[in-house]
Every structure is written in C-alpha cells, then in structure tokens.
Amino acid sequence: MYYARGRSVHAVDDVSFDVPAGSTMGLVGESGCGKSATALSVMRMIPPTAGEIVSGSILLQGADVMRMSPKELRRVRGGSIGFIPQDPLSSLNPLMTVGEQVAEVLQAHRNASRSAARRTAIELLDRVGIPKATDRLKDYPHQFSGGMRQRVAIAMAIACDPVVLLADEPTTALDVTMQAQILELLKRLSAENGMAIVLITHDLGVAANMCDSIRVMYAGQIVEEAEVDDFFYRPMTPYARGLMAALPSAAPSTNGRLNVIPGTPPSLADLPAGCRFSARCAHRHTVCQETEQVLTQRDRPGHTARCVGTDRGGWI
Template sequence: MKKLLDVQNLHVSFDTHAGEVKAVRGVNFHLDKGETLAIVGESGSGKSVTTKALMRLIPNPPGRIKEGKMLFEGRDLVKISEKEMEKLRGKDISMIFQDPMTSLNPTMTVGKQVMEPLIKHQKMNKEAARKRAVELLALVGLPNPEARIKQYPHQFSGGQRQRVVIAIALACNPKILIADEPTTALDVTIQAQILELMKELQKKIETSIIFITHDLGVVANVADRVAVMYGGQIVETGTVDEIFYDPRHPYTWGLLSSMPSLDTDEETELQAIPGTPPDLLNPPKGDAFALRSNYALKIDLEQEPPVYQVSPTHFVKSWLLHPDAPAFEPPVNVQQNLRPMPNNFDKPALFEEVR
C-alpha cells in the first residue's frame, strides 16, 4: 500500500501559566491510500490535538508543534507556509468535528456553507456550485435537497446537521478525511446510519479516513487499522483483528475489559481502569500507564519502554514484550481466544512485578 501520510516523532505542547503541557509526545503513525485508521483512547490522551496538528489548527500561542514531521505526499506540513496550508485544508485534507451545531454557521443557509469550499478550491461559479451542493446533500442522504439547501442549521435535526457537515467535508473529494468523534452527540440509531454512510462514501470517492473515537465498538465496524493512544503517546498499533484478538498492551486490555458485548449479562461486571490519566505538565518518567496498571514492572517506573514489533503490522510500546519480562495472561473478559504471551520466568531484578 502507498503511504499517503507519514507522521514522525510529532511533539505538540501548550504553554500555560502553570507551565508547558506536553499534549503529544513523540507520536509516529502512517495512513495508507484508501484505508481507515482509528485512533482510540480516553479523553485527554492527545487524539484530537494530534489531528488538529495535521490540519495546522493548533492556536499559536498557546500551542505549538515543537518537533517532528508530517509528510503528506512527501511534503512536510510542519514546514509549509500558512498560505500553502490554506490551499490543502478543505481541499486535500478535510475534517468533521464533534458537534455539528458548532461547526455550522447559524447565520448562513446550509447551501451557502456547502458551496463555499467548491467556490474557493474548485473555482466553480455560483450556479455550478449550487448544483453540486444539491448533489452532495443528496449523496449524504438528505431528502428533498433542492428545498433544504435554502434552510438554516437550526431547521435540521442533529443527525441531519452531521450529514451536512460530512457533505461540506467531502465537497472537494479530499484525499484524507479526519473524523473527530463525529457520532458522539448523536443517539445510537443515528450513529449507525452516519457510520454506514461514511463507509459507503469512502468506497465511492476512495478517500482515506482518520477516525478519532473513544468507542471501541465503533472501531470494529469502521477501521482497517487501530492506533491506541495514552498519555500523549501511541502505545499499540495493529490491524483491527490484532487489536481485538491479540492485544498486548495493558491499556488496550483495560479498554477492551471495560467494553460490553452481546455476551455480557447482568451478572458480568465490567472492569474499570483504576486511577486517572497522567499530568502532562509533568509527564511520568517511565511508562505513562504504569501507575494505573496491574501488570507494571519496576522498569516501568524508571525507563520509558521502546516499541516492540509483534508482526509486520503490530507494534507495542511496553516492557512486557521484552524477552526478560514475565508472562502475563490478559484478563479473561478481554477475549477468550487470545494467544498466550511467551513464558520467561528467569528475569533480572528490573523485570520483577511492582504488584
């Protein structure tokens, strides 16, 4: 597969009165042409900051991209000028934000808002842009688009507004579509419709998608690959099957243990991850997840783990993958068909369990 986007060692910080918040710390990932990459993690893990950095929407001050590369078709988005970025933003890279009501201008008709990127980036005249806007609203499943194009955002339901936002994002057939928790504000029935719509549209326009979510149930339905994010870092990356059936990081185990399934009955207790996310004003010295993990080793409190390769597509940032680490069985309620980790009980002192 051809790499469309390649993010290398990305660091994003925010300067506050209390000090420097290191929101994103050395993130690496890539996006192939035509694939969907899901970035998952709890609130505050750095998911949205990472994708806003890709769009160069980090307000400066207080935010700044401290270090790293974001290579889009070979061009480093960190180094190009704002004028060059404006030509890419909305045309080649588009974004769907969480709340459709705050994404839309309440003083403009929906039609004008869909037409705007067509006039700016595609250089269409108003008549051609209006015709294309009607086609886009029909494409995203809005009934009677000819009439609705004249209406304002408050005249649409939440699900319909999200469809309008998707139509705006897709107006210029972007090469990358970033969806930042696009179904969070919607009820489950509308969520399913929007997710199905995005899958259909991806096939039609062959765009690549970065899908931001904290809902692993959503991930299983839409993603090809998954990046699990914690404490401003990506701790595990793999295909959907690898993340769901062979997870190796304790944080991924925690996320899966806290997710209900069709087999969950009223007597089954879902497992919560203890503690709170790390303070990124003063990031932990070793593994950011160590203080919340039941599988922490002494070395986790002293040294940051490297990234270990499990398969050609599966990478894990955890000392548990070190040859000298003890063997831990993942929680029983994660998945019943997980492969066991290799046994190795002759371990140096650094690889003794903390608890």
C-alpha cells in the same frame, strides 16, 4: 505543545503513523489522550496563542505540510484534507445558511459557479441523509438537530473528494441507523476515490467495523499499534486490554456491570518518570515506574507496543 499558566505540556508526544490511500486508521483512547490534538496538528490548526508544533513533519503526497505557506494551507484545508469536527454546532457559522456553507467549500476549492455549487450542495446533503435537501438549503444551523448538523459537517468535509479525511467522532450525535449509513458512505468513498481516513473514536465497535489498522493513545503517546484483526483478537498492552474489557457485554456473568480501568490518566504537566500507565496498571513492576518505555516490535509483523512487560521474555 500547549502553553497554560506559564507552563508547557506535550499533548502529542512521539506520535508517528502512515495512512495508505484507500485505508482507514483508527485512533482510539480515553478522552484527553491527544486524539483530537493529533488531528488538529495534521491540519496545522493549533491556535498560536495556545501552542505550537515544535518538531516533526506531516507529509501529504510527498509535500510537507509543516513547510507550507498560509496560502498553500488554505488550499489544502478543506481541499486535499477534509475534516469532520467533533462538535458541529461550534464549527458551523451561525450567521450563514447551511447551503451557503456547503457551497462555499466548492467555490473556494473547485472554482465552482454559484449555481453549480448550489446543485452539488443539494446532492451532498441528500447523500448524507438530509431529508428534503433542496428545501433546507436556506435554513441556519440552529434550525437543525444535533444529528442533522453532524451530517452537514460531513457533507462539507467530503465535498471536494479529499485525499485524506480526518474524522473526529463523526457519528457521535447520530442514531444507530444513520450511523451505519454514514459509515458505509465513508467506506464507499474510501474505496471509490482512494481516500485515506483517520477515524478518531471512543467506540471500539465502530473501529472494528471501519478500520484496517488501530493506534491506541494514552497520555499523548501511541502505546500500541496493529492491524485491526490482530489487535482485537490479541491486544497486548494492559491499557488496550482494559479498553477491550470495558466494552458492554450481555453475558450473564457480568450481571449488567461494566469493567473499569482504575484511577485516572496522569497530568501532562506532571508525568511520571517511567511508563505513563504504570500507576493504573495491575501488572506493573519496579522497572515500569523507573524506565520510560518505547514502541517495540512484537512477534507479529506490524504489531508494536510501548510496554516492557510484553517484550520477549516479559511477564505479560
């Protein structure tokens, strides 16, 4: 829950998921739907002046992160839980060299000596594609391009072989070739170390290539969840179908134009009474605007949807 101008809004509401070891879960949806807020909540990094987690539990290998002391949280953040931020420029310290920042993670969580941390930092920077990694250890973040800063952030996130990696748009600033290399690196780390990955992305192509399962968020809620093949072959909710239809296509029938979902997401401070997507949905009925929807199991195992129109006997 966030606080603003004397009001409170539920940026993440009724969100629940499991990410087994060695698997990748994709969290997709429009900007502002709550994806990044979900990741920050898992890390318990919501600033107390801005908001708080009012209920729920966050289990990491059986331990509840919500019950951890500040000391335990410092050990978990960057250690058991790695985090790749969306904007590396604002997350990297402009007053420290890149080498110092990567080494600091290893010294804090692995008790590595200064020389050992430096050697590992070079290996990590080389691993994520930083050319001449040894020479660049003494450079500062402003001396790197946006894509290079993103690689540094990834190196810091994977430095301690985390149990869970929260990747918030990890390839946004990368070119296509480097994007493929980074995604392949993350997949290999997940397979080799049993690392679970929560991948936040706007790119459904990346999600299809990387993920084992998909969660679609809208206005702070998960509106559909399914195994990746099931989701892409048969999305159920009108919102998920709209996201799929908005993908660029080279088909002559599109005439080079993109499909769009009409309207805009509702204000979290003034949510509608029923389905939060109803005002933008071409399939809405009266019941959609009157009754709040819940995630319901579909005919296929593991596929749930928050849409009464997709219930058994529904009209979608």
